[in-house]
Amino acid sequence: MKSTFNVGVIGVGRIGKIHIENIIRNVPGLKLKMVADINIDDQMKEWAKKVGVPLLIQDADDIFNDPGIDAVVIASSTDTHVKFIQKAAHLKKDVFSEKPIDTDLKLIKETLEIVKNEGIKLMIGFNRRFDKNFKRVREIVKSGQIGIPQIVKVTARDPALPSIEYLKSSGGMFFDMTIHDWDMVRFQTGSEVEEVYATGAALVDPEVGKIGDIDTAAIILKLDNGAIGIIDNSRQAIYGYDQRVEVFGSKGCAVADNEPTNTVRLYTAEKTKEDNIPYFFLERYMESYALELHSFFESLRYNNEPSPNGEDGLINAIIATAVQRSYKENRPVKISEINL
Amino acid sequence: MKSTFNVGVIGVGRIGKIHIENIIRNVPGLKLKMVADINIDDQMKEWAKKVGVPLLIQDADDIFNDPGIDAVVIASSTDTHVKFIQKAAHLKKDVFSEKPIDTDLKLIKETLEIVKNEGIKLMIGFNRRFDKNFKRVREIVKSGQIGIPQIVKVTARDPALPSIEYLKSSGGMFFDMTIHDWDMVRFQTGSEVEEVYATGAALVDPEVGKIGDIDTAAIILKLDNGAIGIIDNSRQAIYGYDQRVEVFGSKGCAVADNEPTNTVRLYTAEKTKEDNIPYFFLERYMESYALELHSFFESLRYNNEPSPNGEDGLINAIIATAVQRSYKENRPVKISEINL
Amino acid sequence: MKSTFNVGVIGVGRIGKIHIENIIRNVPGLKLKMVADINIDDQMKEWAKKVGVPLLIQDADDIFNDPGIDAVVIASSTDTHVKFIQKAAHLKKDVFSEKPIDTDLKLIKETLEIVKNEGIKLMIGFNRRFDKNFKRVREIVKSGQIGIPQIVKVTARDPALPSIEYLKSSGGMFFDMTIHDWDMVRFQTGSEVEEVYATGAALVDPEVGKIGDIDTAAIILKLDNGAIGIIDNSRQAIYGYDQRVEVFGSKGCAVADNEPTNTVRLYTAEKTKEDNIPYFFLERYMESYALELHSFFESLRYNNEPSPNGEDGLINAIIATAVQRSYKENRPVKISEINL
Amino acid sequence: MKSTFNVGVIGVGRIGKIHIENIIRNVPGLKLKMVADINIDDQMKEWAKKVGVPLLIQDADDIFNDPGIDAVVIASSTDTHVKFIQKAAHLKKDVFSEKPIDTDLKLIKETLEIVKNEGIKLMIGFNRRFDKNFKRVREIVKSGQIGIPQIVKVTARDPALPSIEYLKSSGGMFFDMTIHDWDMVRFQTGSEVEEVYATGAALVDPEVGKIGDIDTAAIILKLDNGAIGIIDNSRQAIYGYDQRVEVFGSKGCAVADNEPTNTVRLYTAEKTKEDNIPYFFLERYMESYALELHSFFESLRYNNEPSPNGEDGLINAIIATAVQRSYKENRPVKISEINL
Numbered sequence A, B, C, D: 001m002k003s004t005f006n007v008g009v010i011g012v013g014r015i016g017k018i019h020i021e022n023i024i025r026n027v028p029g030l031k032l033k034m035v036a037d038i039n040i041d042d043q044m045k046e047w048a049k050k051v052g053v054p055l056l057i058q059d060a061d062d063i064f065n066d067p068g069i070d071a072v073v074i075a076s077s078t079d080t081h082v083k084f085i086q087k088a089a090h091l092k093k094d095v096f097s098e099k100p101i102d103t104d105l106k107l108i109k110e111t112l113e114i115v116k117n118e119g120i121k122l123m124i125g126f127n128r129r130f131d132k133n134f135k136r137v138r139e140i141v142k143s144g145q146i147g148i149p150q151i152v153k154v155t156a157r158d159p160a161l162p163s164i165e166y167l168k169s170s171g172g173m174f175f176d177m178t179i180h181d182w183d184m185v186r187f188q189t190g191s192e193v194e195e196v197y198a199t200g201a202a203l204v205d206p207e208v209g210k211i212g213d214i215d216t217a218a219i220i221l222k223l224d225n226g227a228i229g230i231i232d233n234s235r236q237a238i239y240g241y242d243q244r245v246e247v248f249g250s251k252g253c254a255v256a257d258n259e260p261t262n263t264v265r266l267y268t269a270e271k272t273k274e275d276n277i278p279y280f281f282l283e284r285y286m287e288s289y290a291l292e293l294h295s296f297f298e299s300l301r302y303n304n305e306p307s308p309n310g311e312d313g314l315i316n317a318i319i320a321t322a323v324q325r326s327y328k329e330n331r332p333v334k335i336s337e338i339n340l
Helices: A013-026 A042-051 A059-065 A078-090 A107-116 A132-142 A164-168 A175-190 A208-210 A279-303 A310-329 B016-023 B042-051 B063-065 B078-090 B104-117 B133-142 B165-166 B172-191 B206-210 B281-301 B309-327 C014-025 C042-051 C061-065 C079-089 C107-118 C133-144 C165-167 C172-188 C204-208 C281-301 C309-331 D014-025 D042-051 D061-065 D080-088 D103-119 D132-142 D164-168 D173-189 D208-211 D281-301 D312-331
Strands: A005-010 A030-036 A070-075 A092-098 A123-124 A149-157 A193-201 A216-223 A228-234 A242-249 A254-257 A266-267 A271-275 B005-010 B028-038 B070-072 B093-096 B123-124 B151-155 B193-201 B215-225 B227-234 B242-249 B254-256 B264-268 B271-273 C005-010 C030-036 C072-073 C095-098 C122-124 C150-159 C193-199 C216-223 C228-234 C244-251 C252-256 C262-267 C271-273 D005-010 D030-036 D071-074 D094-097 D121-123 D149-157 D193-201 D216-222 D227-234 D242-250 D252-256 D265-268 D271-275
Touching: A005 A013, A005 A279, A013 A030, A013 A070, A013 A279, A030 A059, A030 A279, A070 A078, A070 A208, A070 A279, A070 D071, A070 D173, A078 A092, A078 A107, A078 D281, A092 A279, A107 A310, A107 B172, A123 A279, A123 A310, A132 A175, A132 A254, A149 A175, A149 B215, A149 B227, A149 C107, A175 A193, A175 A216, A175 A228, A175 A242, A175 A310, A193 A310, A193 B193, A208 B063, A208 D005, A216 A310, A216 B151, A216 B193, A216 B215, A216 B271, A216 C122, A216 D080, A228 B151, A228 B193, A228 B215, A228 B227, A242 D103, A266 D132, A279 D149, A310 C042, A310 C216, B005 B281, B016 B070, B016 B281, B028 B063, B028 B281, B028 C244, B063 C216, B070 B078, B070 D071, B078 B093, B078 B104, B093 C309, B104 B309, B123 B281, B123 B309, B133 B172, B133 B242, B133 B254, B133 C262, B151 B172, B151 D265, B172 B193, B172 B215, B172 B227, B172 B309, B193 B309, B254 D216, B264 C133, B271 C072, B281 D193, C005 C014, C005 C281, C014 C030, C014 C042, C014 C072, C014 C281, C030 C061, C030 C281, C072 C079, C079 C095, C079 C107, C095 C281, C122 C281, C122 C309, C122 D164, C133 C172, C133 C244, C133 C252, C133 C262, C150 C172, C150 D216, C150 D227, C172 C193, C172 C228, C172 C244, C172 C309, C193 C309, C193 D193, C193 D216, C193 D227, C216 D193, C216 D216, C216 D227, C228 D149, C228 D193, C228 D216, C244 D080, C262 D271, D005 D014, D005 D281, D014 D030, D014 D042, D014 D071, D014 D281, D030 D281, D071 D080, D071 D281, D080 D094, D080 D103, D080 D227, D103 D312, D121 D312, D132 D173, D132 D252, D149 D173, D164 D227, D173 D216, D173 D227, D173 D242, D173 D312, D193 D312
Parallel strands: A005 A030, A005 A070, A070 A092, A092 A123, A149 A228, B005 B028, B005 B070, B070 B093, B093 B123, B151 B227, C005 C030, C005 C072, C072 C095, C095 C122, C150 C228, D005 D030, D005 D071, D071 D094, D094 D121, D149 D227
Antiparallel strands: A149 A242, A193 A216, A216 A228, A242 A254, A254 D265, A266 A271, A266 D252, A271 C271, B151 B242, B193 B215, B215 B227, B242 B254, B254 C262, B264 B271, B264 C252, B271 D271, C150 C244, C193 C216, C216 C228, C244 C252, C262 C271, D149 D242, D193 D216, D216 D227, D242 D252, D265 D271
């Protein structure tokens, strides 16, 4: 049984950097061999040197062509995911890819077939499954302590609206942001979504509405076991990154509240005060990124199917498609309506 | 300006008893003259004597016919509300009535016209508006501290399923239970509902489904200012009476969590434990019942329109009708679809 | 077995009014016959009328001389307690007296002997034993859930410094304020104090120091079972009435935190805020005053020894004397040093 | 200005390993050159290889004799601290040393004079000053938000009694455990201790008493600004590592509660439950160890006096000596009584 795996990383953006630092510092079983980015500049070079990247290259093919590289971590822009996954598959390299696989369901399906035929492993970066709080909720649910899940609630609110430029190419709020939330509902319950109803509006900034997107949403999911999922989203929670999960069932309820920044309470003449919750995903989910790569390593090492895998990526994209249709047509949409 | 008002109470059930004790002990401006119940037995007589009811009678007409009685508190069964409100109106007695006014929108409208024509005051018992926590949220919202409301969430779960007998005559979950929750959304935002989407199931007990009712529900409301309301309900939260409200807006978020039974935390070798939240509405909302009667007294004394009033009762019933239709037809229903 | 008892109340100050209202409204087994106060004015008369006092008199002897009165509630100034308790005892009337019995240990002892000889019941108003949170801690400790108590911590801080006039006649901080806290240590553990060490200072206001008193204190108690008590006090906690209890033992720890004013949390751009804790004892301990009178009633009805009783009053005064000596001489003082 | 410093580490025990991993992974400005331990075995060699130790040697003198090493981290047994600090000083190498410097005040003073004469930097490992919660309290206190500190409370309870063997050579509870706590009081207030009173007992295990030690303690400190410090300790808090700090002042109170293990609350039919707090210092203070080394690096880089420094080590040892005398003689002891 191999105990270390050589990896290459494609994409040195915000998420790519997190993965690279985690591989170097926190996942000893993964050995970073090289990192590719199409746009290398001096700042990136300096950063790479500082954190200890052994080789920074421009052409991702150098990674694919290196027979010593066992696995590829894909953190490049969404529109390149499918291409790189397929290439890795054909070269029998395992893949960890950022979500979403793509927004085109046909392309995803085609890619998963190649993955299957080539027999590689494909893990998709739904990192919140590795957050210690949400994992604890899942353990509790799985152990039966809350009985049969009946209502699952996910609150996910970002601290600040991204730029309109970003939003234009984001694939829309549901594909870009909410996709994590039904993945969380599926993760917590182990059940699949059968029908969705979505509503939303551009309440934070009317400019968002002008480009055909929304910044505030509420979604109801009907699961195959009869349970109901409820998601609420906003692109701008002025007090920080609001991330909560609640699973209510026949024997109890497990609630994961926001992580506190610290435990200090200040009592003053007017109010009792606490510091705000962590500002954004880098603070809140930092640990989860290391844990998901560690999980990827373990699935390589012990030859287990990774989780979440490509199938999860596909299902989450199908739900996104259904949610989008529900929002546009203002009616509940069955998942079975979505043709692949 | 009159500073005390003589009242009669109709109905000595669970809620009637609360109102009677509050009038005697906690609302000095209301003087209880008599109490009527169609089914008087020895236990009721004994109870009445113990708490200090001055006169217990069988015929509510004795209350209506007493010119010394200024106001009537109606806590009898739902199907008698309209009849008693109309009778009180014609005799120029002000009315505090339990919710709902009725489940028939036409009857409600007719009754409100009589109330208007006769010029009496009519307050409806949406007592949760007087809960100190929810009131505090409303104060914060009203003061502008959370900016413009964008998402309002109400969680309302009863501790235990009522008997199937009770449910059969309850008017269904939406009229019986959820009606409080959109009233809360309206109260918190000061906005009106324009469209609803409701889903639900009989997850607690299949017997509930057999009588055509549900015990678990999720509802999305679209408000006239663009904000979104989200309600989730269960008839059986095994850990107690789960009652929470959250208003999220452009400048912040106000969250009213459950009242703790006490503040004691017990740290043991296995777990950190707290006592469960209060079991049911008697424990949780006791104070709110006194405060709503006090508010009724003040509207009598200072000649103000009571709040919530008959109009609130009507609107809440219209929403219940729309929600019911949405659930049955599995589609969003506009409030404007509901013909009076 | 008698089920109702006629009572008279002496003293219509802040505490007297609380007891009077509780007797009228919340303890049905106690029937208020008359109330005496040496200084009756129009405001008091009006108040008495409003709450329903049947008879307001100036001379407490009218209460003692009324053979129909079973029990006396003493809420007059401390220097009258002993006189009234003795008088009541000789007339075979049971007594509920505010704390402290007196600051003179000899006088207390003499009085308790009369109480014993005459066979009346004497309950002392250490009301915090009836606070729902502290009672819950006691239940947990008694049930063995935290094992053998090893450390007991009491934090008791008043919201604002009383007037220097008040302090001059208060008997000093230990007799006036801290006496509740070692009573709490004794109540929680069921153990007695063997030795004390006290330190303190006038940190809030140097004027307090000028009259020979302190406003800030820390006290260590050694209990007869080896456990250690720790008390900290301040006369001025600018954020409200800070009242906490913690019992740490071999199997766990039970902590009663401050009661929240409400459960609302407000998340804003700068901070997360809560309303301050209740301002003072009227808000925090209101319920405990009703419960202690109810307990007094039950000890009358079922002929049980009241708790806390005169003996508790004596012991708490002995500890106060030892604490005062420890503070003055800056050394640990054994309780056995205190001669009666 | 030098931006990286070569370091050697002496001692590969529990704490030494933490420092070594932090230097390698989390403090880029410190470059680990070699590590010395008097007892090297295969397990240690394997660990060293795994984490990336460049050179593992037996003789600490190899570190001292390497002119390329700028600074030494001392994590060997307490009785070697003074010897190594002095040697490093004579060789002009800066030192980070674990606490305590020694238990002999004369030896400490002598060592600090050598440190001063040779002009090296000496930082002492009172790591809790770098805990994010306690640091936040200090920031609040320093900013004046709680006004003038009046009462400082430190609760520090270990989860489990160490072995009797360990305790025999630990220097006693005050030197081994409580020394962190008055350091915390000094850190939070910026004030110095003038007098102490200590009490304690062997309540956890009578065997501890037989070796002349205690396992439970309460200590009162009088500070030079009049404020009062209160510490309570236990060697065995069965629910985990209980570490809390509270600073109460003229304008408010800042309270750092225990870190939660996660934010999940589980509501069940009987109780509301949370997972216990972190079990011991490795979980709770892990981050603080990295931050203190980072602070050491910064004092090297910017040529600042480190904090806490040797003087803090001396003062904390003096207080330990006074506390021990207070406990033994059962009387308050002034710091000025302790002769150096």
